[in-house]
Amino acid sequence: MKINVVKSVLDASDAMANVNRRRMDAAGLTCINMLSAPGSGKTTLLQKSLPMLPDGMRTAVLVGDLQTTRDAERLENSAAQVVQINTGSGCHLSPSQVEQGLDSLDLSAIDLLIIENVGNMVCPAAFDLGEHRRAVLLSVPEGDDKVAKYPTLFQKADVILLTKIDLAEILEYNFDRVYEDLAKINTAAPVIRLSSKTGEGVEAWRDWITAQRPE
């Protein structure tokens, strides 16, 4: 009985995600959903990388957080349109929240929509929002054991960003351990090592974004 309830919620959720995707397809835009633990550097990376996108690539960001508009404020100079979605006590963005976000954007003036999900390695991974691609961040200070501990998140990633690599040496980070764990669950997604602080790898991420076009 309980399983049926969960299933029907997910079905409704997936149906709404498909509505969002078709709407974004019709508008000719590409949507990337960014997922990670809190504090892995999603906002900072966007501040750094969005201004590096090719001229004429018009961007917007939907930012999910339980509370505050801090992330949206940080991004207002980096993207043409920014919308903050506060989830209250919600542990992930839902497709219907994204639908409301789309309502408040001028979709005809967007080529790339970034969704910055709530910082959480578990719940957001289970919800398709209607995105075309998923980017998953893992910051070096979180430790080199997280791929094995949160496999669902990494399994569904289209690109994996290892962030804050400037701290790798001081933290004696074991990249091989991460690659070995990834090899068991996701061999398709490219892995980009980057540091928003030094700038290393940010161009590779910019190039990956630019290569994603609506199918």
Added chain:
Amino acid sequence: MKINVVKSVLDASDAMANVNRRRMDAAGLTCINMLSAPGSGKTTLLQKSLPMLPDGMRTAVLVGDLQTTRDAERLENSAAQVVQINTGSGCHLSPSQVEQGLDSLDLSAIDLLIIENVGNMVCPAAFDLGEHRRAVLLSVPEGDDKVAKYPTLFQKADVILLTKIDLAEILEYNFDRVYEDLAKINTAAPVIRLSSKTGEGVEAWRDWITAQRPE
């Protein structure tokens, strides 16, 4: 309708938490529930601090993770009894999982039970497991904006541990911002700055644990 369903789940959950608490009270042990984002250093701090507890204080740890027994293995030399609970896709420990964990421990041989919750700043905060105290960790690399963004977590804390402070200088961490945000939601919980790497603050945390006795 939907709200009623959620409510009844929480009521059942709270009832089970009370069962757990009474059972631990009867055994004369103190239970501390540790909550934080993934990679904030819960396991490392326990490895460092549990051996520093007073002689004769018998400890056990229930470790929650979606997958793997890595954290339990890391702790097997630091506590007399260690049990790993794998939640599968579950984003937090539930009181009934803790009840099963209690079944597999010899409660008569424990003075202190630590519950290391699933790494997640959102969902675990909503679930009483039957603990007597809550310890919430926030690591410096996660950023100084997290108290405002995840207020529920910090509101319910009995002690707040700012971890990995050895990285504060390199990351230009703003402690004042954290204290200002905490002043708005929780003025009762002591804040301990610590680093498992340098050892700074670990004794203060040890002393806080030692002072918690069953009421």
